[in-house]
Amino acid sequence: MRLQPSAPAATGGPAQQRRSLEVFDRLRRAIVTGELRPNEPLIEADIAERMQVSRTPVRESMQRLSAAGLVVPRKRGWAVREFSLEDVALNAEVRAGLEGFAAGLAAQRATPDDLGRLAAIHRERLGLDPEDEKARVRTNRAFHDAVIAAARNPKLTDAIDATGLFYFNGDVVRMSSAEQMAQGNADHAQILAALEAKDSAAAETRMRAHIERTARIIRSR
């Protein structure tokens, strides 16, 4: 997940809300990695002590986490939001629509540079050791991000980021089998071809189908 636009510059920033944002980030990470289990109640004083801050930054980060949909209000305080398989599938559907749309725009707007970058990522991916899970996830992300960036609409990028994730409380959904990886690469190749041909409709259709395939894999687990 890309960081909120309000994240301060990495270095030399005004150190504005340092504690508050760090708490936000640590909690976010803890939730999406599953370290904090779904429905686990979040005790302010507890978190504050563990992170060596007062309750104030903890409370402020709760507001952000709530806005991001990662925690939900309880009668008293907050609890970790539970992401069900159904949630993930619904998200995947939205993402299919959004990323498909982005691919369609990218077909119209991608510069030769964009296309070169995409082709390079794709080539790297083809040469990958199938056992290297990390590299597979990274290059897959890179491919999708590059397509989204080529759509040249920052609002669209935000919207896609906001849908979040292909994980639910820590269990990353992965294209585990070798065939699935081959299928994914074939999809990417088709998408890339459509972008290079500036065929907007094809790019959209193929990206949508590519993500819907992933959604189906999730549903069938």
Add this chain to the structure above:
Amino acid sequence: MRLQPSAPAATGGPAQQRRSLEVFDRLRRAIVTGELRPNEPLIEADIAERMQVSRTPVRESMQRLSAAGLVVPRKRGWAVREFSLEDVALNAEVRAGLEGFAAGLAAQRATPDDLGRLAAIHRERLGLDPEDEKARVRTNRAFHDAVIAAARNPKLTDAIDATGLFYFNGDVVRMSSAEQMAQGNADHAQILAALEAKDSAAAETRMRAHIERTARIIRSR
């Protein structure tokens, strides 16, 4: 804009974060209506006094406003985010993609009830006094909301809500002329027909075109 999912039940709720959420809501309204001008710095103590609360709920609501993209961090504190015409146009593009996608899903999933509701809204709209600006805005919203609801994907609904609005700092973009209203109604009729025919592709295409038309009107102002 629909309220955050974390909004408490209207009555009898646990009165949880009453002040904090009220401040959020009042500020949100003040920003989108333009009462608070773009780039206006937001002084905590000032707002707190005006709203008769302490700085704490003000600060908490800032976190939410920031997450919603309505305020941006300054070197010191926060300022009202400026929505440029360009921002609105980019948003409209995203919305065209999302609502088009929603219409496509709605064509597959709308119940007879959904279709009845939509037809009723459409009929009401046709009989409207063209001078009744409020009713036009309201029924237009109702039509779009009904289509979105028929897509039966709450995440999609959230994503559409999050893109926000057709206003920028208070200036609602309206289909001002009579022709524009007629054109809008003709679009709606076509969309409705596609939904009734369960023609997903047509519903998507027409909804997308309908919103892109609005975007073009915005751009040309």
Add this chain to the structure above:
DNA sequence: GCATTCTTGTTTGCATGCAAACTCGCATGC
């Protein structure tokens, strides 16, 4: 024995206190 009220401890929501960071005007030096 079961339900109901009372009691006590926890945890929140909000207010306030305080030091540090920044702003801006003014004075001083060149």
Add this chain to the structure above:
DNA sequence: GCATGCGAGTTTGCATGCAAACAAGAATGC
């Protein structure tokens, strides 16, 4: 005249205080 440095006044970021809401168990009534 322009730049640089200093100091008073804001305004923030975070810590802490406090009363009210809630939860859970003990005591009481039936």
